[in-house]
Amino acid sequence: MCTGSPSSNGSQPEETNATTEQQPQPEQEATEQPLRTPTHAIVGAAKAEEILAEYGSNLKLLECNSQVSELLTIIRDKNTTRSDFKFYADRLIRLVIEESLNQLPYTDCDVETPTGAIYEGLKYRSGNCGVSIIRSGEAMEQGLRDCCRSIRIGKILVESDANTHEARVVYARFPDDIGSRQVLLMYPIMSTGNTVLQAVNVLREHGVPEKCIILSNLFCTPVAARTVVNAFPQLKILTSELHPVAPNHFGQKYFGTD
Amino acid sequence: MSSITFLCSKSNGSNNHSDVQKGKPTSAFTSASASVAVVAAAASGLLTIAIPPQQQSKVKAAAAVAKTNGHIDDRSDVTEPLYVDLGNGNVGGGDLNCCPASPTTVPTKTALESPMRRAGRRQRTTSIGNQTTTANPSECIIRANNRTIYTAGRPPWYNCAGQQVEPFVIGICGGSASGKTTVAEKIIESLDVPWVTLLSMDCFYKILNEKQHEQALINEYNFDHPDAFDIELLIDVLTKLKEGRKVEVPVYNFVTHGRETQTKTMYGANVIIFEGILTFHSPEVLKLLDMKIFVDTDPDIRLARRLKRDISQRGRELRGVLKQYLNMVKPSYANYIAPTMAHADIIVPRGGENKVAIHLIVQHVHTQLQLRGFKLRETLANSYKDQPMPHSLHLLDPTPQIKGLHTFIRCRNTSRDEFIFYSKRLIRLVIEYALSLFPFKLTTVETPQGVLYEGKRMSSRKICGVSILRAGETMEQAVCDVCKDIRIGKILIQTNLKTGEPELYYLRLPKDIKDYKVILMDATVATGAAAMMAIRVLLDHDVPEDNIILASLLMAEIGVHSIAYAFPKVKIVTSALDPEINSKFYVIPGIGNFGDRYFGTEPSDDY
Numbered sequence: 001m002c003t004g005s006p007s008s009n010g011s012q013p014e015e016t017n018a019t020t021e022q023q024p025q026p027e028q029e030a031t032e033q034p035l036r037t038p039t040h041a042i043v044g045a046a047k048a049e050e051i052l053a054e055y056g057s058n059l060k061l062l063e064c065n066s067q068v069s070e071l072l073t074i075i076r077d078k079n080t081t082r083s084d085f086k087f088y089a090d091r092l093i094r095l096v097i098e099e100s101l102n103q104l105p106y107t108d109c110d111v112e113t114p115t116g117a118i119y120e121g122l123k124y125r126s127g128n129c130g131v132s133i134i135r136s137g138e139a140m141e142q143g144l145r146d147c148c149r150s151i152r153i154g155k156i157l158v159e160s161d162a163n164t165h166e167a168r169v170v171y172a173r174f175p176d177d178i179g180s181r182q183v184l185l186m187y188p189i190m191s192t193g194n195t196v197l198q199a200v201n202v203l204r205e206h207g208v209p210e211k212c213i214i215l216s217n218l219f220c221t222p223v224a225a226r227t228v229v230n231a232f233p234q235l236k237i238l239t240s241e242l243h244p245v246a247p248n249h250f251g252q253k254y255f256g257t258d
Numbered sequence: 259m260s261s262i263t264f265l266c267s268k269s270n271g272s273n274n275h276s277d278v279q280k281g282k283p284t285s286a287f288t289s290a291s292a293s294v295a296v297v298a299a300a301a302s303g304l305l306t307i308a309i310p311p312q313q314q315s316k317v318k319a320a321a322a323v324a325k326t327n328g329h330i331d332d333r334s335d336v337t338e339p340l341y342v343d344l345g346n347g348n349v350g351g352g353d354l355n356c357c358p359a360s361p362t363t364v365p366t367k368t369a370l371e372s373p374m375r376r377a378g379r380r381q382r383t384t385s386i387g388n389q390t391t392t393a394n395p396s397e398c399i400i401r402a403n404n405r406t407i408y409t410a411g412r413p414p415w416y417n418c419a420g421q422q423v424e425p426f427v428i429g430i431c432g433g434s435a436s437g438k439t440t441v442a443e444k445i446i447e448s449l450d451v452p453w454v455t456l457l458s459m460d461c462f463y464k465i466l467n468e469k470q471h472e473q474a475l476i477n478e479y480n481f482d483h484p485d486a487f488d489i490e491l492l493i494d495v496l497t498k499l500k501e502g503r504k505v506e507v508p509v510y511n512f513v514t515h516g517r518e519t520q521t522k523t524m525y526g527a528n529v530i531i532f533e534g535i536l537t538f539h540s541p542e543v544l545k546l547l548d549m550k551i552f553v554d555t556d557p558d559i560r561l562a563r564r565l566k567r568d569i570s571q572r573g574r575e576l577r578g579v580l581k582q583y584l585n586m587v588k589p590s591y592a593n594y595i596a597p598t599m600a601h602a603d604i605i606v607p608r609g610g611e612n613k614v615a616i617h618l619i620v621q622h623v624h625t626q627l628q629l630r631g632f633k634l635r636e637t638l639a640n641s642y643k644d645q646p647m648p649h650s651l652h653l654l655d656p657t658p659q660i661k662g663l664h665t666f667i668r669c670r671n672t673s674r675d676e677f678i679f680y681s682k683r684l685i686r687l688v689i690e691y692a693l694s695l696f697p698f699k700l701t702t703v704e705t706p707q708g709v710l711y712e713g714k715r716m717s718s719r720k721i722c723g724v725s726i727l728r729a730g731e732t733m734e735q736a737v738c739d740v741c742k743d744i745r746i747g748k749i750l751i752q753t754n755l756k757t758g759e760p761e762l763y764y765l766r767l768p769k770d771i772k773d774y775k776v777i778l779m780d781a782t783v784a785t786g787a788a789a790m791m792a793i794r795v796l797l798d799h800d801v802p803e804d805n806i807i808l809a810s811l812l813m814a815e816i817g818v819h820s821i822a823y824a825f826p827k828v829k830i831v832t833s834a835l836d837p838e839i840n841s842k843f844y845v846i847p848g849i850g851n852f853g854d855r856y857f858g859t860e861p862s863d864d865y
Contacts, residue, residue, distance in 0.1 A: 070715055109665055115848045122665055124658075147683060
């Protein structure tokens with residue numbers, strides 16, 4: 001039911017927030033140091049075809065129409081107000097969640113419509129659940145709730161050691177039967193992928209098969225994508241953008257702790 | 259689209275000038291009605307207008323109204339005077355003084371017999387007041403006697419595959435009071451072709467100088483002479499109409515003997531009927547006519563009609579009428595009109611009473627139209643089958659998620675709670691997708707990470723939503739959820755149970771809506787009639803056609819075709835496309851009545 005070393009329930013997550021905030025920092029160093037210089041001008045995002053070739057079919061990109069581009073632009077813009085940031089981030093999250101749900105298994109299901117005709121539809125299997133990685137993953141919980149009203153949501157807190165930069169799980173709490181469920185793992189920003197690796201490991205320890213995990217992500221760096229895909233080839237990943245620079249301010253700005 | 263456009267202020271010019279002399283009110287009516295254009299419900303879709311035959315004559319008499327080219331005339335608040343009582347207006351066969359000041363939509367008798375119309379409308383659980391009102395005096399929509407009349411219309415002068423089709427032009431010639439208009443009307447009635455334009459030669463009288471004006475006042479100006487007409491302008495207008503282009507037809511004022519500053523806007527149509535006393539006089543005009551009909555009525559009868567009309571209805575003196583007839587009308591007929599009989603393809607004796615002749619003409623026109631690829635109304639409903647879907651349709655990717663949501667909301671056993679929840683999710687996806695169809699521009703922003711980011715922003719922040727009540731309202735929340743502080747307009751369209759015609763009941767739009775990109779929302783689109791009316795309303799408010807996106811959860815293929823056919827630039831967004839519509843106009847397999855299910859107002863056994 002629960003794992004992670006110091007998991008005494010309840011107030012634990014809040015207390016550890018302070019540590020999680022520092023979590024992105026080691027990751028930033030990994031990717032951003034060469035990019036810090038403003039002369040490095042514009043860095044383009046990767047295209048869908050390249051991704052399929054490089055990372056295989058389990059990494060999926062949200063269809064990048066103009067509307068999605070605008071959301072990404074607003075979220076990345078440093079002049080965006082916090083109110084706008086949250087509003088547009090929530091919209092993007094909703095889209096990513098909707099798309100993630102597409103990855104869930106379903107069966108055919110014919111229903112009779114009020115007109116008496118038969119509609120050949122489909123039905124999702126019950127027994128799914130969400131798992132958010134504290135803290136920024138929690139930003140995506142509401143989006144999931146908006147789509148699946150009564151879905152069970154587990155949480156994982158992954159802490160990064162300030163000195164060794166190693167990520168380690170300090171708290172995890174899941175539904176009992178998580179092993180038999182499809183898991184929607186929520187984590188918006190991936191810089192190195194270390195955090196996600198740890199989270200997936202915990203899930204596997206709880207008996208969740210790799211292929212039953214869908215990772216919902218907003219921003220992903222090529223480095224992180226490669227790391228995760230190599231480590232878990234059967235894991236399904238859905239992200240909205242593959243870009244060398246991750247907007248690491250996401251958590252702070254979303255929760256207003258910047 | 260079952261409508262017929264009339265154009266022409268048939269005012270029988272050779273007489274009207276003398277009414278003026280007597281200061282009788284008839285000419286005032288003529289000029290007032292002639293100076294404005296009436297165009298009717300283009301927004302009608304396939305099941306449009308079905309007016310009981312006894313109302314038809316009234317509709318034909320509809321005159322008056324509002325707008326030319328976006329300009330809103332102050333007469334637009336006139337509602338009742340639209341209809342002239344025909345009770346004593348019939349003279350012989352031709353209601354010559356009650357012809358429409360154009361273009362107005364006239365349903366044909368046969369409209370009632372089309373298969374779709376015979377099927378009963380679905381039962382509404384709404385109560386609609388009998389007293390309908392103009393939404394706002396300044397709106398360019400007129401409501402009267404169960405009819406909504408729009409001041410501009412866009413007839414589908416394209417075939418169902420979007421190809422332009424050359425109209426069939428019929429010329430009708432005949433002496434004064436010979437019954438040309440009656441013949442034209444009978445033809446229109448029997449034709450059963452969606453759009454017919456009636457153009458009268460009277461629109462093309464020359465502007466008189468002062469001396470001629472004086473003459474006209476004492477019955478000495480010859481209005482029956484070929485020189486009285488501006489043939490060049492006539493040829494120009496007729497040529498354009500034949501090309502399917504929009505034209506501005508002059509409005510002749512018989513008081514001033516000049517042209518009104520306002521013109522009537524006319525569109526090309528499937529069939530154009532051009533009638534007048536000297537229709538066959540100009541060789542150039544003759545070349546434009548595909549079929550030439552001469553109405554040959556006995557001169558005694560024509561004189562009798564003229565006398566009766568001019569004396570009993572226009573209060574003129576016997577002497578004046580006779581003087582004009584003997585000095586000008588009769589010689590002109592002998593010199594210019596009668597000889598042109600040689601050009602006619604068919605001569606119709608006794609005018610409109612001649613049913614055999616009308617029947618033959620109609621049959622010939624039908625054959626000709628079919629050769630040109632026109633669809634008649636009966637076949638229009640099925641004509642879209644196997645046609646490729648129009649480019650303006652944007653269907654959401656049919657992902658398992660969308661199909662799953664549809665499964666929920668389509669199932670008849672879904673509880674309302676779930677129905678609302680899942681339809682809201684689906685609506686959100688539709689709206690998000692619709693937004694992506696607006697124009698975007700590239701932009702570069704600075705990021706907190708110190709790098710520049712190349713992204714996109716919407717070109718214009720001016721977006722507004724317009725919902726078609728009631729089902730469209732369910733989509734408002736989603737629009738507000740994705741666009742901060744968005745303005746929402748509302749349009750209430752209900753189907754008139756008597757006529758089967760969609761009608762506009764309520765309208766509130768943002769003031770400067772013409773500057774906005776508009777997301778028009780309706781939950782389901784079956785035949786597209788209501789959506790087309792709403793689009794028409796938006797266009798009447800000067801919203802450019804390509805600024806409109808019609809967003810809907812479910813559409814029937816036929817509705818999509820109809821809308822795309824009439825408004826090719828309107829983007830159509832939907833999450834599912836169903837193939838059919840049943841006899842109650844529900845989409846099959848469909849959702850049922852979306853509004854009723856969402857708001858919980860289902861009648862106990864509606865289906």
